[in-house]
Amino acid sequence: MxxxxxxxxxxxxxxxxxxxxxxxxxxxxxxxxxxxxxxxxxxxxxxxxxxxxxxxxxxxxxxxxxxxxxxxxxxxxxxxxxxxxxxxxxxxxxxxxxxxxxxxxxxxxxxxxxxxxxxAKYLGLPSETKFRGQGVSACATCDGFFYRKKDVAVVGGGDTACEEATYLASLCRKVYMIVRKPFLRASKAMQERVFRTENIEVLFEYNTAEVLGDEQGVTGARLVKTDGSERTIDIAGFFLAIGxxxxxxxxxxxxxxxxxxxxxxxxxxxxxxxxxxxxxxxxxxxxxxxxxxxxxxxxxxxxxxxxxxxx
The missing domain is CATH 3.50.50.60 (FAD/NAD(P)-binding domain)
Incomplete structure (x- = not known):
């Protein structure tokens, strides 16, 4: 040079x-x-x-x-x-x-x-990019507060996902955990905490196909199960916890x-x-x-x- x-x-x-x-x-x-x-x-x-x-x-x-x-x-x-x-x-x-x-x-x-x-790692969906900052977040401790008494979803099955889900459960009405595998990867203690929390529902063997929303932000997510069946959930917040x-x-x-x-x-x-x-x-x-x-x-x-x- x-x-x-x-x-x-x-x-x-x-x-x-x-x-x-x-x-x-x-x-x-x-x-x-x-x-x-x-x-x-x-x-x-x-x-x-x-x-x-x-x-x-x-x-x-x-x-x-x-x-x-x-x-x-x-x-x-x-x-x-x-x-x-x-x-x-x-x-x-x-x-x-x-x-x-x-x-x-x-x-x-x-x-x-x-x-x-x-x-932050994202799933790579166009709809996820579209609603980033309008309901799509990679930090529950930063943004969870804005979803008090609302329904939200957390993507991931590790310690971070379990931690974020239990944190959100203390603020939100309901928390869905979207987990690709038929089990959680998190430590035993974290898994127990999730299963003990009444307003967390774990959706095993599901992948997110699309984040749904309007000009106000996120309104839901379309999920596909490993057997090919589909399910739509109504949520206001979509949190990524995949690392x-x-x-x-x-x-x-x-x-x-x-x-x-x-x-x-x-x-x-x-x-x-x-x-x-x-x-x-x-x-x-x-x-x-x-x-x-x-x-x-x-x-x-x-x-x-x-x-x-x-x-």
């Missing part, structure tokens, strides 16, 4: 959800002139939700895209260099780390914060990842298997996946990174 296309920076942040923006806020205040690349989805998963009611400091709730715009503005005001563009290649074999932007420009970074997030996929393809073989592809970090820190590389947000968190925990881990990564650079 041509030298005139190479730039040197102290800290490069990859990704722009609550984790990336919070890291940029802290590092800017520490005078470390962070450069952040926003990637293909500036603002991350929160830009696909509407109302966020559980982020502290907003008594009336806040619009997801607005919350991200606020964080972005704050980082920019404090001096972060925010850029559009995607990272296409990284070389973490030596410091400074070599990072390629959009296959064209190269950056040499003394340190790196990875906050590329995770992507998340961490956006770590770039780092495979360079950073230590767990079986599911999440970045492994040391204890309660943000330190990865490569010195000078830190991870924050959903890319290292298969458990909590909340905006507030992502923001908190962005702060941790910034402080770890600052200490590393001062040393």
């Amino acid at each position: 041509e030298n005139n296309q190479t730039e040197e920076v102290k800290v490069l942040i990859i990704g722009s959800g609550p984790a990336g923006y919070t890291a940029a806020i802290y590092l800017s205040r520490a005078n470390l002139a962070p450069v952040l690349y926003e990637g293909i989805e500036p603002g991350g998963q929160l830009t696909t939700t509407t109302e966020v009611e559980n982020f502290p400091g907003f008594p009336e709730g806040v619009d997801g895209p607005q919350l991200m715009a606020n964080m972005r503005q704050q980082a920019e005001r404090l001096g972060a260099d925010l850029r559009s563009g995607s990272i296409t290649k990284v070389d973490l074999s030596e410091r400074p780390f070599r990072v390629e932007i959009d296959g064209e420009k190269e950056i040499l970074a003394q340190s790196l914060i990875v906050s590329t997030g995770a992507t 998340h996929h961490p956006n770590t393809e770039l780092f495979a073989g360079q950073l230590e990842l767990d079986e599911e592809g999440y970045i492994r970090v040391e204890g309660n820190t943000s330190k990865t298997s490569v010195e000078g590389v830190f991870a924050a947000g959903d890319v290292k968190d298969p458990h909590y996946r909340q905006a507030i925990t992502a923001a908190g881990s962005g702060c941790i990564a910034a402080l770890d990174c600052e200490r590393f650079l001062l040393r």
